[in-house]
Amino acid sequence: MNLLDFSSNAFLAAFFLYCFAFLFYIIAISGKMWSKADPARHLKRWRVIAFATSTIGTLSQIVYFFTRWIGGGHIPTSNMYEFMSFLAMMIMVAFTVVYLIYKTPVLGVFAVPVAILIMAYASVFPQEVQPLVPALDSYWLKIHVTTAATGEAFFAVGFAAGVMYLLRTIDFKSKEKSAVRAQRWVEVTLLSVLIIVGFIASVFTFRAMGYESDFKQTIVTVDSQQQEHSKIEEVKYTLPPLVAPHQSETVKFQSFLGMDKPLFEAPSWLNGANAGRKLNTVIWSVISGLLLYGIIRLIVRKPLGAAIHPVMEGIDPEDLDEISYRAIAIGFPIFTLGALIFAMIWAHIAWSRFWGWDPKEVWALITWLYYSAYLHLRLSRGWTGTKSSWLAVIGFLVVMFTLVGVNLVIAGLHSYAGV
Structure with missing residues (x-):
């Protein structure tokens, strides 16, 4: 077995480990429904099992990343399969960081599926190692893409927590x-x-x-x-x-x-x-x-929201609001460095200009302005709770359009990423 085959197997192992971790997180938080004897003990046991499984999955995907890098000869972030795989990995890294801070297992029920979906989406694209096009043959590929994706990964965790807040606080029985x-x-x-x-x-x-x-x-x-x-x-x-x-x-x-x-x-x-x-x-x-x-x-x-709502009972909505905000607050400066500052430096090296109104550049700027507005409204105008959560949800939809829609629908200098 060569290194690239081993890398593919590590990717597949990570995918299945994430799927099992998702199921274990569901078991952990649903214990109160069918573990009447000692719900606290049930929660603690399955929370540890779920987090251990997701962590092993993350380590497995890190192994995939570095073995593909060594076997392929360049950092695996140069096309849609590699980039979306890297984004999924960083979402799990971001989730791990946030989980260690807040110890909220229900976050795994919503954050882990985001990584699973992005990995499945990545697998739609050709998985062969492709040679770098001239514009990507630069050490700035390592700096720009990895930092931008890391910032977007924390936005994804903020999105998951925002959805959870809405599902927790909305009254699905009300007719108002x-x-x-x-x-x-x-x-x-x-x-x-x-x-x-x-x-x-x-x-x-x-x-x-x-x-x-x-x-x-x-x-x-x-x-x-x-x-x-x-x-x-x-x-x-x-x-x-x-x-x-x-x-x-x-x-x-x-x-x-x-x-x-x-x-x-x-x-x-x-x-x-x-x-x-x-x-x-x-x-x-x-x-x-x-x-x-x-x-x-x-x-x-x-309705699906009404079906999911009972699972959220007993969770402090203020904690969910805080998790969403903290995740975005961590991701914003990282995204600023990667998607704007480092991107403009690389653009000047590759194309002799800092800014050219390429569709990907424009949507990266729109994403940055959106999250700037989010932080401004939260910190200066007191937009917390429901308003903040809706902003977090919509913001990640903007991120996904920047990653998927621009790459695959709008032609531009970054179209090679859709190969």
């Missing part, structure tokens, strides 16, 4: 207008998570089925002299094409549920060879997420 509105927005947040799960599930399902369809698309570009140029691009679909690429012809179409052609063509304003495929992926993600949401609703027979 404000309470109903809060219930709906929590449900939308949980649905958003399920859409990501649906995306991962649909990709792996059709990959296991060996699904594939191919198109040839005519791409028209306009140069600086306003002259049009056209070229033919091959577009490969691994999900059944509900949406065909704009101005394309079918090369190979694998029938699915009686469908032998796409339902419609991507609109012209969706530019780029993969625009139609990406729109198709978004549609499948929404369909899969809604289907999963519907199945869970049928099982629990109530």
Whole structure:
């Protein structure tokens, strides 16, 4: 077994250890429901087991990181698989730090699944070690990407604690207008998570089925002299094409549920060879997420927020609010260094300018401004509790768009990260 195979096995071991840790955290906090004899002893025992399992999983992922680094010849943060894997690892490191401070096992029920989802999302992308493109062949890759991801990892823990606060404090039995509105927005947040799960599930399902369809698309570009140029691009679909690429012809179409052609063509304003495929992926993600949401609703027979709420009973909401704030307060200066200061230094070295309004740069700035506003509103305006938690939740959604949406949807100088 070579070093890269060992690294892949360590990654897989970490994934399963996180899954077991998640189950153990659930057992720990649900003990009061079925361990009547000595709930405190039950909590203590399973809390130790759960934390030990998640810690071993984190160590296993650290082993994956360094063995892939040695085996691949460069730090494994240069593409979406490597970066998202590193982000998941740092989320677990951040969770471990926060857990050691507050000793709150319920945090594991919400923070660990975030790492699991991001690892599963990473596995959607090609996992082979790829050579560095020239722009990434710099020691600043180690400095900029790792610090930015570490800051985002603490934002993820703040997000988890924020969701927990909302689930703990919202009155899911109330029919008042404000309470109903809060219930709906929590449900939308949980649905958003399920859409990501649906995306991962649909990709792996059709990959296991060996699904594939191919198109040839005519791409028209306009140069600086306003002259049009056209070229033919091959577009490969691994999900059944509900949406065909704009101005394309079918090369190979694998029938699915009686469908032998796409339902419609991507609109012209969706530019780029993969625009139609990406729109198709978004549609499948929404369909899969809604289907999963519907199945869970049928099982629990109530909104997801209302079903989770009883688990949060007995937890001090002020502790959750404090955890969310502290995690973001730790992550903010680290993110500032990595995503802005170090990024601008590297941009000047690579492209001879500190700032160029590239989409990734713009969204990194938006993320920084958002969390700056969060800290300002919390410290100067007294936005604590519900307001602060909603800001923490929305903030991490901004982070995820910066990481995923910008890399995979908006073309720019950082598009190589989506390979």
